[in-house]
Amino acid sequence: MPMPSPPNPAGFPVVAQPDVLVVGGTSAAVACALAAREAGASVFLVAPRPYLGDDICAAFRFWPSAPATGLAAEVFGSGAVPPTPLHVKLTLEQRMVEAGIPFLLQVFPCALLQDARGRTGGVLLANRTGRQAILARTVVDASLDGLLSRLAGVPGARTPSGPIPILHTTLCEGGGAAASGPDLLAEPPGFAGPDVTLSARTYRLTVDAGDGSPSALAAAATEASARCWVKGEYRHQSVLTPAPEAPPAATIPDPESCEVGPGRFALSEAVALPGDGQAALTDPVSAMTAGTALGAWLGGRNPPEADRGSLRAVCAGARPLPSGELRTLRDALRPGQAGDMRIELDADALPVLGRFDVVVAGGGTGGVSAAIGAARTGASAAILEITSGLGGVGTMGQIASYWFGNRVGWTSEIDRGVAGLETNPVYAKGTGKWSVAAKSAWYLRTAHGLGVSIWFHTVVAGVWVDGGRVRGVVVAGPLGYGLVEAGCVVDSTGCSDIPAAAGAPTVSIGAEHLAVQGTGLAGIDPGREYRNSDHDFSDDTDIVDTTTFLVAAKLKFRGAFDCGELVDSRERRQIVGDATLGPADFLYERRFPDTICIASSNFDSHGFTIHPVFHLIPPDKQRLWADVPFRCLLPRGLDGVLVTGLGVSAHRDALPVIRMQADVQNQGYAAGRAAAMSARAGIPVRDIDVKALQRHLVDIGNLPERVLTDRDSFPPTDDTLREAVETGGDRLRGLALIFALPDRARPFVRDAFARAASGENRVRLAQILALLGDGDGADVLAESVRAATWDEGWNFRGMHQFGMSLSPLDARIIALGEAGGPDAWPALLGKIATLPADPAFSHCRAVVMACEALHRRHPDPRAAPALAAVLRRPGLGGHAQRDIRAALASLTDDPNENLHRNLALREIHLARGILRCGDPDGIGAEVLRAYADDRRG
Numbered sequence: 001m002p003m004p005s006p007p008n009p010a011g012f013p014v015v016a017q018p019d020v021l022v023v024g025g026t027s028a029a030v031a032c033a034l035a036a037r038e039a040g041a042s043v044f045l046v047a048p049r050p051y052l053g054d055d056i057c058a059a060f061r062f063w064p065s066a067p068a069t070g071l072a073a074e075v076f077g078s079g080a081v082p083p084t085p086l087h088v089k090l091t092l093e094q095r096m097v098e099a100g101i102p103f104l105l106q107v108f109p110c111a112l113l114q115d116a117r118g119r120t121g122g123v124l125l126a127n128r129t130g131r132q133a134i135l136a137r138t139v140v141d142a143s144l145d146g147l148l149s150r151l152a153g154v155p156g157a158r159t160p161s162g163p164i165p166i167l168h169t170t171l172c173e174g175g176g177a178a179a180s181g182p183d184l185l186a187e188p189p190g191f192a193g194p195d196v197t198l199s200a201r202t203y204r205l206t207v208d209a210g211d212g213s214p215s216a217l218a219a220a221a222t223e224a225s226a227r228c229w230v231k232g233e234y235r236h237q238s239v240l241t242p243a244p245e246a247p248p249a250a251t252i253p254d255p256e257s258c259e260v261g262p263g264r265f266a267l268s269e270a271v272a273l274p275g276d277g278q279a280a281l282t283d284p285v286s287a288m289t290a291g292t293a294l295g296a297w298l299g300g301r302n303p304p305e306a307d308r309g310s311l312r313a314v315c316a317g318a319r320p321l322p323s324g325e326l327r328t329l330r331d332a333l334r335p336g337q338a339g340d341m342r343i344e345l346d347a348d349a350l351p352v353l354g355r356f357d358v359v360v361a362g363g364g365t366g367g368v369s370a371a372i373g374a375a376r377t378g379a380s381a382a383i384l385e386i387t388s389g390l391g392g393v394g395t396m397g398q399i400a401s402y403w404f405g406n407r408v409g410w411t412s413e414i415d416r417g418v419a420g421l422e423t424n425p426v427y428a429k430g431t432g433k434w435s436v437a438a439k440s441a442w443y444l445r446t447a448h449g450l451g452v453s454i455w456f457h458t459v460v461a462g463v464w465v466d467g468g469r470v471r472g473v474v475v476a477g478p479l480g481y482g483l484v485e486a487g488c489v490v491d492s493t494g495c496s497d498i499p500a501a502a503g504a505p506t507v508s509i510g511a512e513h514l515a516v517q518g519t520g521l522a523g524i525d526p527g528r529e530y531r532n533s534d535h536d537f538s539d540d541t542d543i544v545d546t547t548t549f550l551v552a553a554k555l556k557f558r559g560a561f562d563c564g565e566l567v568d569s570r571e572r573r574q575i576v577g578d579a580t581l582g583p584a585d586f587l588y589e590r591r592f593p594d595t596i597c598i599a600s601s602n603f604d605s606h607g608f609t610i611h612p613v614f615h616l617i618p619p620d621k622q623r624l625w626a627d628v629p630f631r632c633l634l635p636r637g638l639d640g641v642l643v644t645g646l647g648v649s650a651h652r653d654a655l656p657v658i659r660m661q662a663d664v665q666n667q668g669y670a671a672g673r674a675a676a677m678s679a680r681a682g683i684p685v686r687d688i689d690v691k692a693l694q695r696h697l698v699d700i701g702n703l704p705e706r707v708l709t710d711r712d713s714f715p716p717t718d719d720t721l722r723e724a725v726e727t728g729g730d731r732l733r734g735l736a737l738i739f740a741l742p743d744r745a746r747p748f749v750r751d752a753f754a755r756a757a758s759g760e761n762r763v764r765l766a767q768i769l770a771l772l773g774d775g776d777g778a779d780v781l782a783e784s785v786r787a788a789t790w791d792e793g794w795n796f797r798g799m800h801q802f803g804m805s806l807s808p809l810d811a812r813i814i815a816l817g818e819a820g821g822p823d824a825w826p827a828l829l830g831k832i833a834t835l836p837a838d839p840a841f842s843h844c845r846a847v848v849m850a851c852e853a854l855h856r857r858h859p860d861p862r863a864a865p866a867l868a869a870v871l872r873r874p875g876l877g878g879h880a881q882r883d884i885r886a887a888l889a890s891l892t893d894d895p896n897e898n899l900h901r902n903l904a905l906r907e908i909h910l911a912r913g914i915l916r917c918g919d920p921d922g923i924g925a926e927v928l929r930a931y932a933d934d935r936r937g
Contacts (some may be wrong), residue, residue: 007854012124012133016102020043020298021123023109024143026055027284029269030092031071031291032142032298037099039299039453044134046125047098048478049459049564050387050550052103056284057085058388060169060200063188064285070292071095072285076827082189082200085562086523090554097551099882102842105547106386107457110481111313112139112152112264112626114337121306122262123148123398124313126461126476129435129543129729130329139264142291144239145478146270147831148805154260155314158242161212164220165243168228168916169202170236173423179203179228186882193561203228204243205804214353214479215382215453216527224412233437235528236293238388238456239478244279252290253277255297263303267294273519302823305754315481324466326350326474329501330364330541335390351482356382356453357679358672359473361460364392364566365661365667366644368443369410373672374490375450377874379648379680382453382484385476386788387565390443392461395436395663396566398522400529402432404601405662406622409702410669417719417863421637427529430678435529453481460493463501468501469684485677489641490671498645499635506635507652514908516571516937517606517656518798521553522895532780533568534798539937540569543650547887548887548935555890556891570606570646570659577688578631579772583613584740585626586657587733591713592629594690596670598703599626599663604656606798608842609803611653612771613739615731616764619653627707628659633671638685642671653724665874666702673697686918722748730847733769742772759845767812772820778824781816785809786827796902817850822858831856832866838875841906850911855917863917869912871923875930879903887935 018041022033025047037043047929048054048657055061056075063084064072074091076083081880095105109123110131141148149157158361160182167185174197182205191198207223210216221240227235234518257274259263266273267290269281276841280286332656358374360367365384374381387396394400399503407415415430447454462469464485472485500506510515520533535556546567554563584590603609605620633642645664646655659666665694674693678685697703724734727747738745746769753765753776763784791807806814813831817823834846851863871877879900881887890900908931914924 012131013308014135016044017135018042018142018863019136021134021776022045022140022142023051023082023123023148024141025052025105026142026144026287027053027072027075027092027283028055028287028291029140029142030096032140032267032271032287032295032620033097033103034071034099034725035292036189036299037101039296041299043101044108044136045101046109046134046736047103047105050105050141051089051554051563052096052433054239058237058239059241060216061284065283065775066285068285074286075288076285079718083190084191084310086554086560088559089563090558093554097888103547104543105550107543108459108476108481109151109597110461110476111315112148112677113311116307116310118262119260119304119306121308123744124461126457126474126481127543128329128461128546131461132864135303135308136302139265140267140273140294140296140298141265142267144268144270144786146266146268147478148554149260149266149268149271149482150262151315152261154266154271156260156266158270158272159212160209160217160220160240160242160641162209163206163559164209165204165206167202167204167225167243168224168237169200170200170228171200171234172230172232173198173234175199175231176201176232177230177435177440179207179230181227191561195815198234198526205216207240214455218453218455219310221456222444222454226304226445226448227442231421233250233436245283251276252286252293254279255294258294263306265298267291288315291392299475308532315351316348317482318349319352320349321464321483324464324471326462327465327501327503328462328474329497351480353475353480353484354382355485356677358382359384359484360490360492360672361382361473362386362492362494363394363454363492363499364394364492364645365394365664367392367490368447369488369665369872370393370492370644370672370675371452372450373410373669374554374676375447375452376682377673377676379676380451380677382455383447384458384473384484386457386459388456389440390447390454390814391436391440391734391843393566393568394434396564398436398524398529398531398564398570399568399661400434400436400439400771401664403604403660403929405660406598406600407432407662408668409666409697409700411662411665412701414665417446422829426606428509430869431625433530450852460497463498465502467636468639470498470638473498484639486640487682487705488675488685489640490668490675491643491647492645492668492877493889494543494569494646495642496575496635497541498574498641499575499638499643502638502641504635506573507576508573509571510670511912513610514905518901519549519569520895521549521564521567524562524564535895535897537936538567538569540567540572542937545935545937548884551884552887552891555888556893571652571655571703572646574652575635575645575649577643578634578636579629579649580739581626581628581632581650581654581658582650582765583611583654584736586654587736588716588740589625590627591656591710592627593711594630595627595703595707595710596630596633596674596693596697597628597663599628599658599667599668600624601660601663603653606779608794608796610654611651611739613732613736614653615771615814617808624657628658628667630674630693634686639686641677642685644668644671670697670702675692690742715744718744721745725749725752738768739771745771746774749759750774750776763812770815775819775821778816778819778821781812782824782827785816785831788812789838790834790843794842795840796898796905797895797902798898804847806842810842812845813850817853820854821858824854825858825860828854829866832870835870839870839906841902841909844870844906845909848909849902851913859918861918864914866920867910868915868921868923871907871914871927876910877907877927879907880927880934881936884935902936
């Protein structure tokens with residue numbers, strides 16, 4: 001009999017304490033927030049989607065039924081033509097920014113906070129950053145789905161069940177064609193652009209919501225999309241909207257009638273209100289009128305405050321976990337943002353929302369493939385996806401084209417299937433390009449046909465760990481908040497969220513290096529499927545940074561039809577796996593006994609490299625082939641979970657070779673099948689029959705037959721290593737081998753250095769020795785640095801960065817810092833003093849790295865002042881973006897903007913160097929404190 005878990009009250013940070021907390025991203029929610037703020041109340045808003053206006057843009061209500069005034073007139077204009085989705089989103093978000101109202105996107109309520117008397121005191125929230133509390137005198141549920149009211153057990157909160165009539169609106173390119181099954185109710189005016197026209201159709205159909213469980217509701221939503229789909233569909237609404245029995249009434253609900261409990265109000269079409277007020281909320285124009293009235297009324301009130309000492313979380317259907325431990329993600333938005341106050345809650349009781357053999361977190365490039373791979377074994381599978389569609393960067397991220405990748409096996413099956421759904425002849429020919437709509441539809445139809453449960457707009461906020469094994473995940477979304485139990489979990493979040501929450505070791509950008517590949521999020525325009533951009537940095541796991549990034553991207557691409565939902569980051573948090581791939585594994589073409597994917601690309605970096613091999617020879621455009629072993633998907637010390645995509649165990653400079661979409665699709669399929677083998681047999685994932693997995697992958701064409709007999713080709717012989725040393729100064733392959741085996745290579749390098757005559761070869765060998773931790777060549781390096789003048793440096797470049805990101809002199813300076821003694825300081829300080837007035841980022845990075853390394857061994861009080869003198873130069877400081885207004889002010893029209901990132905990276909590196917070299921004046925710490933609250937991760 002399961003034993004209840006011991007009491008384990010968790011302390012959640014209180015991140016805000018407004019007068020009014022608005023929960024929901026509808027147009028009514030924004031209207032309410034703006035009016036309450038104008039009336040003098042402090043306001044905070046949290047919304048579930050990556051934008052505001054989901055009652056318009058998710059429910060496809062672009063055609064108002066009444067003349068618009070006030071905020072509605074800004075959103076809809078004259079009403080003669082429908083507003084574009086981006087216009088709606090941008091208008092609502094910028095009104096919030098202008099009013100100074102803080103808001104967060106992709107945040108879900110998971111419990112209502114009530115005191116012992118039943119008075120509302122705030123809301124417990126869940127998101128990718130974890131869980132936090134916001135305390136408020138008044139809470140308004142202005143969500144599209146009434147989730148907060150459902151969690152609180154409000155009698156009038158609607159939970160659909162059984163057969164329900166719904167409305168479903170689609171957009172098709174050109175005239176399109178009507179779906180043959182459902183009833184065509186209306187054909188409202190479409191969207192006309194310079195090159196493409198979109199036609200609109202609204203259908204009425206009945207779907208089965210079953211018992212109203214999350215799985216049943218997810219299946220009903222998927223069924224609606226599938227039944228109304230036709231070739232040529234461009235987009236479709238992404239929520240279930242029950243069809244009204246009669247046209248919505250125009251009666252605006254009275255503010256007092258919206259009160260559903262002490263301190264709690266409902267402004268949601270999914271929550272019953274007295275009279276016919278609820279029906280008015282299904283029309284955005286009347287909903288905004290109602291929101292404005294309620295907000296103005298609330299702003300003029302001063303309701304009593306809940307007893308914060310007795311606050312408890314109210315979550316309908318909660319029950320204690322049978323065993324194990326609940327672990328959340330990072331439970332803070334910004335350290336110190338709302339003071340040190342914390343609130344203690346009983347948090348180890350959760351509703352159980354479902355149970356599956358395999359749960360896949362993330363329905364992107366690797367995730368949807370994993371779910372299909374698992375389902376094809378007969379396993380039950382679920383996808384938890386944060387956006388409104390499947391496919392990840394290739395669909396929701398708009399990068400609808402391959403860049404290299406090994407397009408075999410499962411990937412070739414995808415390509416054939418997608419080509420069969422295309423209407424554009426270019427895409428139908430299978431050229432490695434596709435339309436977002438066709439690929440998303442193929443994934444949805446294929447997964448749904450196998451019985452995969454697909455939960456859109458759902459985020460993982462924690463994990464359930466029992467005895468070192470992940471047994472489930474804590475989710476939040478429109479289908480509810482609670483636990484989803486799993487036989488095995490595939491983490492396709494790209495950020496290793498689940499292993500990180502479970503306490504497994506992970507690697508991320510931090511103090512040791514600030515190399516991070518660029519991030520994009522471009523506009524969407526019909527007729528243009530591929531929109532690759534690289535214009536910012538963003539931490540996907542920090543909801544504050546993500547919100548700012550999403551808002552800024554919409555303003556940057558304000559002329560577009562719409563804006564993407566998925567942050568296209570190229571580097572995220574990674575696991576420390578049972579094996580870790582490095583550059584030498586690809587350059588040396590290493591073989592493994594447990595290969596489950598063979599990837600192919602070049603070192604397509606969107607930033608600068610940090611591996612010592614690239615200090616000497618830059619990565620180039622040569623295509624490489626890379627065997628990926630199963631062990632790289634397994635988080636060290638943790639069972640019950642595999643990781644795909646950007647989260648796998650590999651050196652960050654090696655990731656570009658294995659992260660191409662075609663390869664992540666094949667890797668995800670293998671991970672899903674492995675997870676199913678573990679779950680269905682009830683065995684640890686490390687105990688599955690890897691050879692059986694490989695045989696299946698060979699059978700479907702993912703792998704060549706050689707993998708069945710491959711053995712580890714490392715370590716190489718001494719003769720091979722000696723040959724690498726003799727040619728390693730000039731060949732990337734040999735140099736990578738030297739740094740992969742430093743202890744064995746060092747004697748060979750030392751011998752070659754002793755035999756080398758003066759000249760470039762001797763300096764190169766001295767650099768290699770230095771980077772291997774040997775100071776034999778320090779004098780040679782010091783003389784080389786002293787004699788050189790500053791060469792051409794490198795400034796940050798995002799998109800397709802090949803070649804050196806350090807100049808030859810930069811590389812020698814870094815090596816001198818690694819190997820020099822006290823007598824190296826004059827050469828180093830001399831170079832700092834002669835830096836150009838506006839120095840290149842790579843020059844600053846080089847002198848900082850050298851000073852830090854040398855100061856650790858041989859401290860010198862002159863180092864920090866020398867670096868501080870550079871930082872104090874005009875234009876080198878003050879580039880932190882500490883609020884959303886600063887982020888918006890830095891925007892340019894360049895989709896691959898680099899200037900602001902370069903300025904920030906240069907300033908941060910100089911500040912870090914000053915801090916590590918003593919920071920006598922505190923300038924380094926001051927600058928870094930500013931960047932600790934920067935909105936770019």
